[in-house]
Amino acid sequence: MKKHNRATVADLLALKGKRQLTMLRVTSLEEAEAAEKAGIDMVSVPPALLGPVFREAAPSAFAIPGLEYGDHVSADEYMREAFKVLKAGGDAVYCAASLQTIRRMRDEGIPVCGHVGLIPSKATWTGGFRAVGKTAASAFDVWRQTKALEEAGAFAAEIEVVPSDVAAAISNNTSMLMISMGAGRGCDVQYLFADDVLGSNRDHTPRHAKVYRNFAAEYDRLQRERVAAFSELVEDIRSGVYPEKRHLVGIDEAELRNFLHRLEAER
Incomplete structure (x- = not known):
């Protein structure tokens, strides 16, 4: 330091x-x-x-x-x-x-x-x-x-x-x-x-x-942007736009089939 x-x-x-x-x-x-x-x-x-x-x-x-x-x-x-x-x-x-x-x-x-x-x-x-x-x-x-x-x-x-x-x-x-x-x-x-x-x-x-x-005005602007961003998120979730594939973790198809097979066997 x-x-x-x-x-x-x-x-x-x-x-x-x-x-x-x-x-x-x-x-x-x-x-x-x-x-x-x-x-x-x-x-x-x-x-x-x-x-x-x-x-x-x-x-x-x-x-x-x-x-x-x-x-x-x-x-x-x-x-x-x-x-x-x-x-x-x-x-x-x-x-x-x-x-x-x-x-x-x-x-x-x-x-x-x-x-x-x-x-x-x-x-x-x-x-x-x-x-x-x-x-x-x-x-x-x-x-x-x-x-x-x-x-x-x-x-x-x-x-x-x-x-x-x-x-x-x-x-x-x-x-x-x-x-x-x-x-x-x-x-x-x-x-x-x-x-x-x-x-x-x-x-x-x-x-x-x-x-x-004038930070108070800037805080007001940021709050309006915060509300707008949250509102867009709500709409995206309700419409199915979010999450997209790029937001998710993937799994190999063979591993997925194996998992689903074992899951079915446990039911």
């Missing part, structure tokens, strides 16, 4: 303020392979996607599997899952759990990416799925959360749907890698979901997303 050099946490942090990094949420091996070939720097992945096959598809991408909030309760559970996904090919873990949990993982050398701003799993505390940080008080709360993550030992934090000027100021005043999800170019990483980039979603497209393809 060809060896690939993957970026380390130290490599990524060394790029802070020097160039914008790219990041995608991918949920399939096909998307992971496409991200690799396109030169995407970082990928967020479901833990179940990791493994040797994933690394064959995306050997160079820095992978951050998400430890979904609520799937684990104690710090020990988060620790076990974190070590599991790192062994499976992850490079860091996303964690929206408590600072105590993040600190515990950092103490064990596990690279952790936190989350500030709009945190979907905790959106009830900030008014639902809406922008966060639009007032001085709210913006300062985001800043305090960022510093708390930094002090707990996180190396990065996703900052989601925060005014770009606020996000830029926060990014400029933290050593962490700030990953922008709709928070502007003043951060270190631009992060989008592959589903949004590809136009796969049929529901609401977030304001910060940019759609580059």
Whole structure:
């Protein structure tokens, strides 16, 4: 197998303020392979996607599997899952759990990416799925959360749907890698979901997303073709067109006569 050099946490942090990094949420091996070939720097992945096959598809991408909030309760559970996904090919873990949990993982050398701003799993505390940080008080709360993550030992934090000027100021005043999800170019990483980039979603497209393809229309076309193909198969079976001789396995005539003779004798 060809060896690939993957970026380390130290490599990524060394790029802070020097160039914008790219990041995608991918949920399939096909998307992971496409991200690799396109030169995407970082990928967020479901833990179940990791493994040797994933690394064959995306050997160079820095992978951050998400430890979904609520799937684990104690710090020990988060620790076990974190070590599991790192062994499976992850490079860091996303964690929206408590600072105590993040600190515990950092103490064990596990690279952790936190989350500030709009945190979907905790959106009830900030008014639902809406922008966060639009007032001085709210913006300062985001800043305090960022510093708390930094002090707990996180190396990065996703900052989601925060005014770009606020996000830029926060990014400029933290050593962490700030990953922008709709928070502007003043951060270190631009992060989008592959589903949004590809136009796969049929529901609401977030304001910060940019759609580059219309996969939903292509899926519709493929579904129409799928139904048409199945319908033609049904008709062929009912009319006797399928199967044809070329679809069948043959047998030597002498062997067939011998078989039929023995079958008749057994009746």
